[in-house]
Structures are given as C-alpha cells and as structure tokens.
Amino acid sequence: MSRFEPVIIGFLCNWCSYTGADLAGVARLQYPPNLRPIRVMCSGMVSPDLVMEAFLKGADGVMVMGCHPGECHYLEGNTKAAARARVITLVLDDIGINPDRFRLNWISSAEASVFAELVTEFTIRIQKLGPQQTRPQNSDTEPKHEMQNPKSGEKQRDLKNNVT
Amino acid sequence: MGQATAAAAGASRLLIKKRGTQVKKKGFPKERIIVGKTPTVGVFVCSCGVNISGTVDVDKVVEYAAQLPDVAYVENNLFSCSVDAQESIIQKIIDFKLNRVVIAACTPRTHERMFQETLRNARLNGFMVEMANIRNQNSWVHQKDGISATRKAKDQVRMAVAKVAHNYPLRQDRIHVVKKTLIVGGGVVGMVSALTLAGLGIESILVEQSEILGGNTLKLETCFKGQRVAPMLEDLIKRVNKDKRIRVLTQANLVYVAGSVGNFQGHLQVRSKEAFIEFGAAIMATGAKEAIPSEYLYGKLSNVMTQLSFDENVLYKNEKTNTIKCVAFIQCVGSREPERPYCSRICCIHSVRAAITLKKANSKIKVYILYRDMRTYGEWEEHYKTARDLGVVFIRYTVDHKPKVTEIAGQLTVKIKDPLLDIEVKIKPDYLILSSGVVANDNKKLADNFKFTTNEDGFFTGAHPKLKPVDLSIAGLFLAGICNYPKPLDESIEQAKAAAHRVFILLSQNEIKSEAIKAFITDQCDGCALCIDVCPFHALSIQMPDKTKSENRVRVLIDPALCQGCGICAATCHKDGIMVHGFTKPQLMAQVRAAINGMEESC
Numbered sequence: 096m097s098r099f100e101p102v103i104i105g106f107l108c109n110w111c112s113y114t115g116a117d118l119a120g121v122a123r124l125q126y127p128p129n130l131r132p133i134r135v136m137c138s139g140m141v142s143p144d145l146v147m148e149a150f151l152k153g154a155d156g157v158m159v160m161g162c163h164p165g166e167c168h169y170l171e172g173n174t175k176a177a178a179r180a181r182v183i184t185l186v187l188d189d190i191g192i193n194p195d196r197f198r199l200n201w202i203s204s205a206e207a208s209v210f211a212e213l214v215t216e217f218t219i220r221i222q223k224l225g226p227q228q229t230r231p232q233n234s235d236t237e238p239k240h241e242m243q244n245p246k247s248g249e250k251q252r253d254l255k256n257n258v259t
Numbered sequence: 260m261g262q263a264t265a266a267a268a269g270a271s272r273l274l275i276k277k278r279g280t281q282v283k284k285k286g287f288p289k290e291r292i293i294v295g296k297t298p299t300v301g302v303f304v305c306s307c308g309v310n311i312s313g314t315v316d317v318d319k320v321v322e323y324a325a326q327l328p329d330v331a332y333v334e335n336n337l338f339s340c341s342v343d344a345q346e347s348i349i350q351k352i353i354d355f356k357l358n359r360v361v362i363a364a365c366t367p368r369t370h371e372r373m374f375q376e377t378l379r380n381a382r383l384n385g386f387m388v389e390m391a392n393i394r395n396q397n398s399w400v401h402q403k404d405g406i407s408a409t410r411k412a413k414d415q416v417r418m419a420v421a422k423v424a425h426n427y428p429l430r431q432d433r434i435h436v437v438k439k440t441l442i443v444g445g446g447v448v449g450m451v452s453a454l455t456l457a458g459l460g461i462e463s464i465l466v467e468q469s470e471i472l473g474g475n476t477l478k479l480e481t482c483f484k485g486q487r488v489a490p491m492l493e494d495l496i497k498r499v500n501k502d503k504r505i506r507v508l509t510q511a512n513l514v515y516v517a518g519s520v521g522n523f524q525g526h527l528q529v530r531s532k533e534a535f536i537e538f539g540a541a542i543m544a545t546g547a548k549e550a551i552p553s554e555y556l557y558g559k560l561s562n563v564m565t566q567l568s569f570d571e572n573v574l575y576k577n578e579k580t581n582t583i584k585c586v587a588f589i590q591c592v593g594s595r596e597p598e599r600p601y602c603s604r605i606c607c608i609h610s611v612r613a614a615i616t617l618k619k620a621n622s623k624i625k626v627y628i629l630y631r632d633m634r635t636y637g638e639w640e641e642h643y644k645t646a647r648d649l650g651v652v653f654i655r656y657t658v659d660h661k662p663k664v665t666e667i668a669g670q671l672t673v674k675i676k677d678p679l680l681d682i683e684v685k686i687k688p689d690y691l692i693l694s695s696g697v698v699a700n701d702n703k704k705l706a707d708n709f710k711f712t713t714n715e716d717g718f719f720t721g722a723h724p725k726l727k728p729v730d731l732s733i734a735g736l737f738l739a740g741i742c743n744y745p746k747p748l749d750e751s752i753e754q755a756k757a758a759a760h761r762v763f764i765l766l767s768q769n770e771i772k773s774e775a776i777k778a779f780i781t782d783q784c785d786g787c788a789l790c791i792d793v794c795p796f797h798a799l800s801i802q803m804p805d806k807t808k809s810e811n812r813v814r815v816l817i818d819p820a821l822c823q824g825c826g827i828c829a830a831t832c833h834k835d836g837i838m839v840h841g842f843t844k845p846q847l848m849a850q851v852r853a854a855i856n857g858m859e860e861s862c
Contacts, residue, residue, distance in 0.1 A: 100407070104854050109368070117366045120395030128407035131414055131854040132396050134367065136776060136842055140826030144833070145847055152855045168732060169825035170712060170795040179830070204723075211400070 101155035101221040105130045105214070106141045110168035112160035114204035124211040127218040130158070137161065138199070139172025143183050146197065150187065156196045156221040158214070163201040173201065193224060261728045265753045268760035272458045278767075287379040290428070293358040293387070298329040298424040301357035302416060303348055305339035305364035307394050314398035316409040320363065323413045327420050331355050339364045345377050352381035359426060361419040363391040363412065384428035386775060386841060391415040414854060421853035425846045429775035432819065436521040437539040438766045439464065443513060443705060444544035446474020447492065447748065448740030448755040450499045452542050455759035457504040461766050464536055465499065466511045466527065472496050474546050475741070478567050480575045482748045483608055483639060508534070516708045519820040520735030521771050540735045540762045541709070543719055544755065545702060547741040550599070550695040552592045555664040562671065562690050563664075566609050569692045574613055580620040587673050587688040588614065589662055590630040594696040596658065601716055603696030603745040607634045610694050611642045611651075618649040626651045627686050629662050629675055654684065664691065697745035709736055710796060718744050729758040737761050776824035776841045778817050784836030786813030790828035798822040799837075 107113040113134050119126070135141055138161025149157050159180065161173040180199040187194045198217055202210045271278070302324040306312035317335050325333045332355040336344040339362055351357065360383070362374050367390040375385030393412040401408040440456055442449045445467025453463045471477075473496065479488045499505050508529050515526040523541065527534040549567050557563045564572070573579050588610040593599055607630070614626045628651060635643040647653070654677050656662055662675040673686040699717030706713050711733045714720050719738045722730040729737050739758040740751040765771070778798070791799045798821035804810035815837060826839040835844050 102855055104851060113366075114368060117368055117392070117395040120366075120397075120399035123399055123402065125402060126400055128397075128401040128404055128411045131411070131418065132392065133418070133847065133850045133854070134392075135826070135847070136839065137825040137827065140830050140839065140842060142830040142833075142844065142847075144844070145851055148848060149851045149855070152852055154851075154855055165712070165715070169823055169827065170710075172795070172825050172827050175793060175827050175830070 099222055099225060101129050101218065101226070102131065102153070103129045103156040103158060103214075103218060103221060104149045104154045105132045105158040105160060106135050106138065106145070107132050108138045108140075108161045108168075108172075109134055109136050111162035111166065111204050112138075112200075112202040112210065115202045115206050115210045118204065118207035119211045122207050124207055126211040126214045129218050129221075130214050137167065137169050137172035138176035139167070139169065139174075141176060141179070143179050143186070146183050147186070150192055150196070150227065153227060155224075155227045156198070156217060158197075158217055159199045160202050160210075160213075161199070163203055166203065192227065196221060196224060196227060260725060261754055261757045264729065264757035264760050268455050268459070268756040268763070271760060271763060272455070275459060287376075288382050290379075290384055291358075291382040293383070293428070296358050298359050299331045299355070299357050300327075300329045300359045300361060300420055300423060301332040301348075301351055301355060302327075302330055302334075302361045302363065302420065303339050303344070303351075304333065304335045304416070305344075305362065305394075306335060306337050307364060307398075308338065311364070311394050311398045311412075314402050314405050314408045315393060315412045316405065319409055320393075320412045320416060324361075324363075324416050324420070327417055329359075329424050330420060332357060340370060340373060345380075348374075348377055349381040352378070352383060358383065358387060359423045360388045361391060361416060361423055362388060363393045363416050363419065365394040366390070366392050366396070386429040387423070387426050389419040389423040389426065391419040418850045418853045421849040422846050425843065425849055426841075429840050431772040431775045433770045434521045434773055434820075435770050436766060436768055437523070437537050438462065439536075439538045440762050440766065441513075441523070441525060441536065441538040441541040442466065442544055443541065444474065444546055444740070444742070445469075445472040445507070445509065446544060446546050446740065447476045447495065448546070448751050449474070449542070449544040450495050451752050451755035452544060452739060452759045452762075453499055453505045454495070454502065455756050456762060457502045459759070459763045459767075460504075461763055462504045462506070464506045464508065464538065466513060467507070467509045468512055470509055472499065472507065472509070475548070476748065478571065479748070480570050481612075483612065483642075484749070488748075513705065513708060520733075520765070522820070523735065539766050540737065542755075542758045542762060543702075543705065543731065543736065543738045543742055544740050544758075545700055545705065545742040547697045547699050547718070547745065550593055550698040552693045552695040554592060555589060555662070555691065555693055556666060556671075557693055560666055560669075560671065562688075564690060564692055565695050566606065566613065566692055569690060570613065573690060574616055577620065580617060580624070583617070583621065583624050583689050585625040585627075585686065585688045586614075586617055586690045586692065587627040587629060587686050588692045588694060589673075590628065590633075590694045591658075592693040592695045594694075595631065599696070599698070599716070601744075602634060604634065604636070605745050605747050606694035606696055608636075608639045608642060608747065610692065611635055611639075611646045613692070614646050614651040615642060615649060618646070618651060622649070627673075627688070628653050629656055629673070630654070631656060631658065655679075697741060700742065702742065709733060711736065718742060729754055729761055735765065773819065774824060776839060777819055777822045778824065778826070778828055778837055778839050780815055780817060780837055781835060783834045784814050784832075785834065786815060787834075787836075788815065790815060790831050790837050793827045793831045795825070795827065796821045796823055799828060 167173040184194040374388050379385045440463040442465045453465050511529040518524045521539045523538050525536045665672045677684045721728040722732045737758040739754040798818045800816050802814050802816040828837045
C-alpha cells in the first residue's frame with residue numbers, strides 16, 4: 096500500500112507566515128507537499144468554525160500560522176488566535192478528534208526555514224497519527240469519531256476553567 | 260533602503276520644478292456590470308519559464324481546471340505576467356465574457372495588484388481575481404516530487420476557483436489628502452525632516468516639548484567625523500525658524516489624535532493654550548536618552564561620569580585636560596545584560612573618540628578603555644586604529660568578571676584582570692567614564708495616541724526592517740532617528756531625509772485610495788457588541804436604533820477610516836454578522852471545502 100498522504104489545511108497570515116512561506120520557496124527549501132495553504136489577512140481572522148469545518152469535512156490536520164507575539168500587523172490578532180486555539184483544542188478533544196491534529200505556530204516573514212521545518216514536522220506527526228476518521232467514506236455515512244467515549248464531564252470542567 | 264530613500268529625497272529636491280510635467284495619467288475603461296451573472300471563470304496557468312513547469316505538469320493542471328465547475332476557459336502562459344500574456348488575458352476576458360479570473364502562478368504578495376489592473380483593463384472589477392500560488396508555495400518547494408506537486412497544484416487551482424466564485428466587486432474610497440506633516444520632536448532629525456519637506460514644497464508643524472530646538476545634539480561637541488556640531492545646529496535652527504513652510508511650536512505636547520492616513524486631526528497643548536491641527540502624515544522623531552548608570556560608584560563620586568557629562572564638564576575644557584594624569588572608560592555599563600540586552604552601537608565610538616581627543620590634547624594622559632567587545636563598526640574602525648597608535652590601552656573584561664571600582668580618600672581604584680597578561684591590573688584614574696548606552700524615551704503615550712506599538716525596549720520599529728525601515732506599521736506614520744534604535748548623528752540625518760521623502764510621496768497626491776479589504780456589517784448583525792472590544796483599532800461602535808425612522812435594531816457601526824481589515828471581529832462573531840471583504844466566511848469556507856472535496860479526482 097502506498098504511503099498515507101494526509102490532507103493538511105494551513106491558514107497563513109498575509110504579513111508573516113504567508114510571506115515566510117513565500118520566502119521558503121525563494122530559498123528552495125523543500126518540505127512535504129501535503130499542506131494546502133489558505134491566505135488570510137491575520138491569524139485572528141481564522142474563525143474556529145473554519146477549523147472545525149476542515150476537520151468535519153475530513154482534513155487530517157489543520158495548522159494556523161501567524162506573526163510572533165508582539166509582531167502582529169494588527170497589534171493583537173495573534174493573541175486572539177492563541178486564545179481561540181486553546182478552545183479549539185478542548186473542543187476537538189471533546190468531539191473525539193485528537194487535538195494533536197491541530198496546531199498554532201508563529202512564523203515571521205524572515206523565518207522561511209522555521210516554516211519548512213514546522214510543516215515537515217507536522218506532516219510527519221499526522222502521518223504517524225494516520226487518517227482522521229471523520230473523513231466521510233462516502234456521503235451517506237455519519238462521521239466516526241476516533242475516541243468513542245469521550246469523558247465529557249471532565250472535559251466540560253476543563254473548558255470552564257480555561258475559558259474564564 | 261533608508262540610504263536610497265534619503266538619496267531619492269535629494270534627487271526629488273533637484274527635480275521639484277519639473278515634477279509631474281511628463282506624467283501620463285493611467286485610465287481604466289468603465290467597469291462591466293456583473294451583478295446577478297453566474298460565475299464564468301477563466302483560469303490562466305503560468306509556467307513561469309521552467310520555474311513551475313519544471314516540476315508541475317502544467318498540461319495536466321490545465322486539463323483538470325477545464326472540467327471544474329464555473330470554469331469557462333483555461334490556458335497556459337509561459338509567463339502570465341508578461342505584456343503579451345496580459346494582452347491575451349484581457350482579450351480572453353472579453354471574448355469568453357469571463358467575470359472571474361484565477362491566475363495560477365506566483366504569490367499574490369507580489370503580483371496580485373498587477374493582475375487586478377489587468378482585470379480593470381478588461382472592464383472587470385479588480386477584485387474578481389484570485390491567485391493560486393503554485394510557484395513559491397509549490398513547485399519551488401516540492402522540486403523532487405513532481406507527481407505530488409501536480410496534485411497540489413490542482414488542489415490549489417480548485418480552491419482558488421471555489422473562492423473566486425464568491426468574489427464580488429469592491430470599491431476603494433477616495434480620501435482627500437491634507438498636505439501638511441506633523442513632526443514630533445524638534446531635534447536635528449525633526450528639523451532635517453522639516454527642511455527636506457519644505458524643499459519639496461510640503462508644509463510641516465514641528466512640535467518640540469522643551470523650550471528650544473536641538474534635542475540631544477545640544478549636548479554634543481563634535482560629530483563622529485570630527486566636525487563641530489554647534490555651528491551646524493545654529494544654522495539648522497536659523498533655517499527652520501526662517502522657513503515659512505515650517506511652523507515651530509515649542510513647549511508643545513500632542514494630547515490627542517484621531518483620523519487616519521491622509522487625514523489626521525490632533526489636539527496640541529502649547530504652553531497653557533490648546534491648539535487644533537490637521538495633517539496628512541506624521542514623522543516620529545522623539546529621540547532617546549543616555550542611560551543613568553547604577554554601578555561603579557556613579558552618583559556617589561563627582562569624578563565618576565557618563566560620556567555626555569564628561570564631554571561637557573571636562574573633555575572640551577582645555578584647562579582641565581592639562582592637569583589630568585589618568586582616565587579610564589568602562590564600556591557596556593548596564594548594556595547587553597538581561598535587563599537591557601541590546602547594544603547601543605554608539606558608545607564604543609564615542610569613548611574611542613574621547614580617548615583620542617584626550618591623547619591629542621595631552622599625550623602624557625594615560626587612557627584606558629575597559630571593554631567587553633569593541634564595536635567601532637564600519638568606517639569608525641579608523642578611530643580605533645588611531646587610538647591604539649596614540650597609546651590608548653584597551654583591556655577586555657567579561658560580564659562575569661566586571662571591573663571592581665573602589666574609593667579611598669577620594670582616590671578611585673579600578674581593578675581588572677587583564678586576560679592577555681593574566682594578571683590583575685590596578686588603574687588609579689582621575690576620571691572614570693561610564694559608557695551607559697542609550698535608552699528609549701517614554702514613548703508610550705505617543706504610541707497609544709497613534710495606536711502603534713513600541714518594541715520591548717521602548718523603541719519604535721519600522722514596518723519592515725529592510726523594505727520599510729522608516730514606515731511605522733500604521734499607514735501615514737513614519738519614524739526617524741534614535742527613537743528607532745541608537746545610531747550616530749549621520750545615520751539619523753539620513754533617516755530624517757528618508758522619512759521626509761516617504762511623506763512627500765504620500766502628500767504629493769491630491770487624493771489617495773483607501774484599502775478595499777475592510778470589515779462590513781451583514782443583515783445577521785444583532786448588535787450584541789461582542790466584536791467591539793476585540794477591535795485593536797477602535798473602529799467599531801454601537802449604533803442605537805433611530806426611533807424617528809421607526810427602527811428597532813441595534814447594530815454595530817464601522818468607521819472605515821479606522822478599520823484595517825484584520826478580521827478579528829469576523830472570527831469573534833458567531834452569527835456571521837460582521838465579515839471582511841475579500842475574506843468572507845463563504846469565501847474561506849469555499850476554500851476549506853474545496854481543499855478536501857475532490858481530493859480523489861485530482862489524484
């Protein structure tokens with residue numbers, strides 16, 4: 096059987112990470128071809144709905160990439176993205192998708208090598224995790240969850256503690 | 260970039276009389292109305308010579324794109340950005356009545372604007388184009404795996420086609436430009452900026468918080484190249500005061516700022532009075548200051564001094580240098596340590612120059628410079644060599660083994676371990692000079708007023724250190740001098756000219772276009788106000804219903820002048836009540852879904 100080629104959606108902010116990714120190209124840095132980049136103006140623009148939609152439609156991994164803290168083009172969009180990432184992680188766990196499949200990273204417009212390394216590392220991680228099970232086999236089947244019995248009570252408590 | 264921009268200021272000054280005489284105004288044909296028309300997409304796949312086609316099977320991508328929904332026309336170009344290809348794209352848009360275009364080529368960061376113009380030339384709104392970045396983020400980074408790269412290129416094209424189907428025409432508002440500059444800080448940098456602008460025909464308001472112009476330069480005797488500073492400064496002040504295009508306000512502070520690029524309004528406190536000003540751009544030239552040391556008996560003994568006070572009280576008073584026997588300098592005082600990690604760049608040169616001045620005034624004076632790393636960078640290396648030739652003794656120390664300074668009956672003793680001789684050296688200087696470095700002024704209020712940020716050391720940072728060194732992150736705001744980072748006077752002057760030229764480019768236009776990528780309110784907004792607090796630019800407010808018009812809905816109101824289009828509001832709103840043009844929920848969702856759907860068929 097051929098190697099598992101995961102589908103990874105990447106939300107890249109226009110000012111830092113998208114530019115860093117462009118620079119990786121200019122420098123001819125090689126990384127796995129699994130990332131499907133989506134340009135956004137700011138990591139703070141990435142609604143959790145988009146991340147969830149990606150997973151529910153069957154993405155094997157999602158990366159959100161923004162500017163380093165303190166370097167956001169819009170002052171604090173990345174800190175908002177970080178706050179949302181914490182919630183996204185909890186929700187993923189709750190609905191039975193391994194939160195390791197989601198990742199938030201800071202990449203400056205100069206850090207082409209960091210971009211290439213992180214994408215490589217994340218792709219390998221997802222390859223090890225295998226296909227994400229909510230990926231519809233055909234349109235009729237209901238999504239299957241990786242974790243059949245999430246300890247929902249415990250998770251909800253976590254949510255409360257972290258979000259307040 | 261800074262130097263080049265400063266040189267451009269000089270060239271513009273020479274050309275000012277002829278400026279604009281040979282300009283041809285670019286015009287675009289009237290836009291076709293496409294509202295209500297179903298998406299008809301043209302896909303242009305670029306080979307970029309062999310940059311793309313060397314890895315990606317371009318023919319397969321073309322073939323794949325042709326069968327995607329809404330796609331009416333596909334072609335491959337050798338270089339989509341070439342003049343020929345542009346013509347061809349325009350012709351195809353007309354022939355096939357395309358109302359949306361996907362360019363699968365390089366990065367939108369460099370070429371989107373160009374292709375937007377192509378569309379406008381074909382009577383389409385510029386925002387009906389999307390780019391699929393199959394070069395920088397594909398062929399260049401997957402050179403060894405053509406099959407996967409081709410598959411990824413198909414996915415990228417599919418995602419772009421899916422998004423562009425949701426694109427709609429956007430408008431850019433025209434903003435009238437107030438042809439006046441606010442310059443904050445009346446030091447040499449502020450004055451040079453004002454004079455450069457005056458030479459280019461732009462008026463400025465020079466605001467200085469102290470009683471006199473001159474800033475830090477008032478404390479300098481000579482600049483690094485050795486010329487005396489005072490005559491130059493006098494001349495500068497005279498020219499600034501004489502120029503009708505410069506309004507000087509001393510003892511003035513900026514209290515409040517509103518507006519945005521091209522159209523700022525500010526309140527000034529000038530002595531006891533208030534003044535209202537309007538300006539189209541502003542230059543921050545607030546300088547910085549010498550750090551006050553907290554080590555080596557500073558403040559306890561009058562002969563332990565900082566560099567500037569030594570210059571003022573001893574070095575340039577000839578009668579004093581006649582009687583001195585020994586002087587020691589300690590470099591990096593309080594610098595390059597965890598509390599203040601940066602190098603101030605100018606203190607090494609300053610000390611070396613002071614040492615040369617001492618030696619030249621009286622060669623019998625023993626001069627020691629105790630340093631961690633000597634940084635007489637660039638052409639200042641010459642000074643270091645001269646100092647050594649004149650017999651100045653340089654002794655290195657490490658941050659773990661700093662010199663020890665003691666005092667008995669008024670006599671200073673500096674103990675330091677010389678790493679070359681491997682013995683402890685005792686120096687008994689008449690004066691001990693501490694090179695304490697540069698610290699930022701308290702810029703927080705100014706930064707808050709204009710809504711930009713300082714770095715962790717309190718300095719202003721350019722929008723891009725290499726490409727936009729004198730632009731601040733907010734459009735219409737610029738910086739120059741040591742409020743940016745410590746630098747010698749000549750570099751500061753260069754930045755002053757560069758900042759002036761950046762302002763000139765902006766203010767020489769009668770009107771500018773606003774960005775189209777801004778937030779808008781949808782019918783889903785119920786006025787819950789969740790988005791208001793997260794907006795970093797305070798662009799959102801709540802609008803109460805107008806009872807006289809029998810409205811009953813509370814809605815959020817956007818100030819388009821303040822909105823920067825970041826979309827933090829859009830991601831916060833879970834009702835899709837606020838979105839950003841060009842990056843709406845339907846557009847991004849379409850991309851997400853397209854990235855996953857159809858994976859199999861693109862294999």
